[in-house]
Amino acid sequence: MxxxxxxxxxxxxxxxxxxxxxxxxxxxxxxxxxxxxxxxxxxxxxxxxxxxxxxxxxxxxxxxxxxxxxxxxxxxxxxxxxxxxxxxxxxxxxxxxxxxxxxxxxxxxxxxxxxxxxxxxxxxxxxxxxxxxxxxxxxxxxxxxxxxxxxxxxxxxxxxxxxxxxxxxxxxxxxxxxxxxxxxxxxxxxxxxxKNHKTKSSICNESLSLVSQTKYYEKYNDLKLKYGKEMVKIWPECTDASKFVYEDVAIATYLLLLWEQDGTNTKKSFVDLGCGNGLLVYILTKEGHIGLGIDVRKRNIWDMYPSNVVLKEKTITPSDTSIFPDMDWIIGNHSDELTPWIPVITARSSYKCNFFLLPCCAFRFDGSKYQRKNSYKSQYNDYLDHITELCKDCGFKIDTDRLKIPSTKRICIVSRGRIYPENEYEEYCNKIDDIIIKDSSNTSQDKNMANDFKARESLEKVRNCTQIDKNVIDSIVDCISKYLLEGCSNSDSSWSIGRIAELNELVQLIPKEQLNILKSECGGIQTLLKNNHNIFEVKAGKVGLRYPKTINEVGSNPKKRKLKHRTIKIQQKPCWFYNNHPQGCPLTDTECSFLHVKMT
CATH class of the missing domain: 3.30.530 (Alpha-D-Glucose-1,6-Bisphosphate; Chain A, domain 4)
Structure with missing residues (x-):
């Protein structure tokens, strides 16, 4: 050998x-x-x-x-x-x-x-x-x-x-x-x-420590085949189907195994606060449990679920009315502004109610952003420690675990009953008001925190530079393209692509009032330029004009070929270079993938 x-x-x-x-x-x-x-x-x-x-x-x-x-x-x-x-x-x-x-x-x-x-x-x-x-x-x-x-x-x-x-x-x-x-x-x-011991995190490093890994593997693959493959095919949302579908399949697997551990074989009642696409509610319901999902905004996929999958479009405003005394479990899966409220709502719902919490974005009780307290830790780790302490202050026995999901935020907190006997339940509920005031960024002693809580808007704002006034977009495109084409004239012997410039260099060219409009949009100038990818090429922080694509190049694009069900649009929009470049378009009328017509 x-x-x-x-x-x-x-x-x-x-x-x-x-x-x-x-x-x-x-x-x-x-x-x-x-x-x-x-x-x-x-x-x-x-x-x-x-x-x-x-x-x-x-x-x-x-x-x-x-x-x-x-x-x-x-x-x-x-x-x-x-x-x-x-x-x-x-x-x-x-x-x-x-x-x-x-x-x-x-x-x-x-x-x-x-x-x-x-x-x-x-x-x-x-x-x-x-x-x-x-x-x-x-x-x-x-x-x-x-x-x-x-x-x-x-x-x-x-x-x-x-x-x-x-x-x-x-x-x-x-x-x-x-x-x-x-x-x-x-x-x-x-x-x-x-390193200094202060850099060490108290967060668990072992994955799936609260459930059987073998059972998890078997059930996850079972649910993946049962729900995941078909759901990816019909996914109507603009989000990544593979990531979101299989992440919710994994969380559903974890919860199902967690709920089996009490040995009663009884079906659990649950409410998923901030349920988003509702897939987690769908899977848990199909697996025999009884519950509902609540979110401030309805998703397209909700109409595709069967009638027994209960999803409600509603704004959760933390108050004494936002409790669920008949529920066994409160679920907070990437619940954003509601994250610190999940243990509070659970504590006030009933003595026997438990929660599953998967923190993501860091928020305080009033909806303001959480400010890191320990500079030796990351914002995420520091916030996890903060939420963990908050759960303990609310009287919960808790465990933390690391989920196997396609997300960087995968540490969950699970409650396991209370640290106090049931006869002290009212006393602990009364303490929660003081905990809320202590944690809030609001310095007043107003105990009605619902007045300060800022829930997200029911209509999601589109912030990708597509909602900016067209005249503003045209003005910025014209400003940048003229700068890149400085010195280029129709008398040159060969067609010129112009200069390459740094993004920071181009920012200086744009009027202040237009920059303020861009700053209110996610991505700013870079997003605007990428939206006009038929004109500009943005790479490694540098911007230049893009050489026009031929009809054959567009048709052979591997990304386009994957979209077999869509018609590739060719020669339907006017060619920018034909109308705006000093030398016109370097391609002939029959070669260019855009239409060679003069714009008035």
């Missing part, structure tokens, strides 16, 4: 080496994008007398998929093949062991792919870890290398030894992707530990 080896010099210590190994074993999906995650079926520790033990070069593959019924039998077989005496009771601890053996199942991100199994042997005294592919021969897997390989820290070098040809795709992945990231993890761990 051919062997390949790669050695990289490093400053990793023994401790940081094992930190990197821990990440590689517990979170393989962060480096291997084909994985959703993994499941460790067993761990077994050797005593120190085995420190000189030599591992075999290869291990036989498993005879079958691993289940809870056959795991003990497979464990005995594996340890016998490793020539290790098997003890029924694993009395050794990780700290005491010289060698650790574990079997893990790699779970594919694509549900139709086969899972893979890796046997991992950690030799603590040698700073060596060996990986064996033991996937059953009848299960073709493409999740991990199908050969054994070893990662070792030796003489200030990270050494990779593999039982494979160095030209193979898997070996090159190990060398070019895994090893550099492995070293980076170790260095980041070392640097993190040398």
């Amino acid at each position: 051919k062997e390949s080896s790669k050695s990289i010099q490093t400053t990793l210590t023994t401790e940081s080496f094992w930190e990197s190994i821990n990440i590689l074993i517990t979170k393989p999906h962060v480096i291997n994008r084909r994985l959703w995650g993994n499941k460790i079926w067993f761990k077994y520790y050797h005593q120190s007398e085995f420190s000189k033990y030599e591992l075999p070069p290869c291990i036989n593959r498993l005879n079958d998929l691993v289940t809870s019924d056959n795991i003990e039998k497979l464990k005995t077989s594996i340890l016998n093949e490793l020539n290790v005496e098997y003890q029924v009771s694993d009395i050794m601890s990780n700290a005491e062991a010289a060698i650790e053996v574990l079997l893990m199942e790699l779970l594919p991100k694509n549900y139709i792919d086969n899972q893979a199994y890796q046997l991992v042997c950690l030799q603590k005294d040698k700073c060596t870890v060996t990986f064996y592919d033991v996937t059953p021969a009848n299960c073709e897997q493409k999740l991990c290398p199908d050969f054994s390989y070893t990662i070792e820290l030796k003489n200030s070098h990270i050494v990779l030894n593999a039982k494979n040809d160095e030209s193979s795709k898997s070996y090159n992945w190990l060398v070019n992707t895994l090893l550099p990231q492995f070293i980076k993890w170790g260095l980041e761990t070392t640097n993190h530990k040398t």
Whole structure:
């Protein structure tokens, strides 16, 4: 069997080496994008007398998929093949062991792919870890290398030894992707530990710690096939269907598993405050739970849901009337201005009511933006700490967890009942007014915070420079294009594209009153120029005129080809260059994708 080896010099210590190994074993999906995650079926520790033990070069593959019924039998077989005496009771601890053996199942991100199994042997005294592919021969897997390989820290070098040809795709992945990231993890761990303790976040780092990962994986893929694929096809909103659909499928999966844990098998009642597209309400309702969604603005997709999916267009104004005494759960999924109110509304609804809160944008009780208190932390982490303390002040037992969703804001807070007995319920509710006043940016002692609360408007303003007066847009386009074409005349021998200018340079050309109009729009001058992409090309903060596109170029555009159901518009709008460039359009009437007609 051919062997390949790669050695990289490093400053990793023994401790940081094992930190990197821990990440590689517990979170393989962060480096291997084909994985959703993994499941460790067993761990077994050797005593120190085995420190000189030599591992075999290869291990036989498993005879079958691993289940809870056959795991003990497979464990005995594996340890016998490793020539290790098997003890029924694993009395050794990780700290005491010289060698650790574990079997893990790699779970594919694509549900139709086969899972893979890796046997991992950690030799603590040698700073060596060996990986064996033991996937059953009848299960073709493409999740991990199908050969054994070893990662070792030796003489200030990270050494990779593999039982494979160095030209193979898997070996090159190990060398070019895994090893550099492995070293980076170790260095980041070392640097993190040398920083001031104030930079450390109290936020959890483990994903899905409150539910079974195996059950989550199975249910998520079930719901994904059941609701996700079809919903992506018919998605009528202007938002990214893949992101929003599968994110809500993931949150629904998490809540369903969370609700199953009380062992009562009863259906839950819920209200989703700020429900947005309503997909979460739809899935939870279809799965048998009873609830409703409320949002300040109706979405297009609401009309596509069946009649038993209850969605209400209503502004939630926090007050004593905004409580839900009949609900088991209050959901705040990216609820923006309502985020700090979710624990308050839950607390006032009933003693047995709980909440699921996924904070995103940072707001205070009165709807004003939250100002960071701890400069050592990010705005997001500081706000999470603030909301966590607020939940505790309202009398809740809480847990935090990290969701597996396509969002950077994925830390959720889940309540688990109260820290006080039910006979103190009224007393705690009375304390909440003082908590609200203390947290508000309003310095008055007015306890009716509903008067100060600023809910978002029911009609969403379009702020992408498309609502600006056309005369203003034409004036700015004319100003910038003339500047870019300075010195260009129709007497030049070749067609000129003009100069390239910095965005900051162009800002100085625009009158102040027009700039003020642009500043009120998201994106400003850059968005306006990109909206006129038939004239300008904006790249890396620089602006120039775009060379006109031919009919063939427009027709062969890969982005256009994807929109098969749409007719590509050609020669329907007047050519800007034909009318405004000193030399006219460089393309002929039949070549240009725009219409060559003189504008009066």
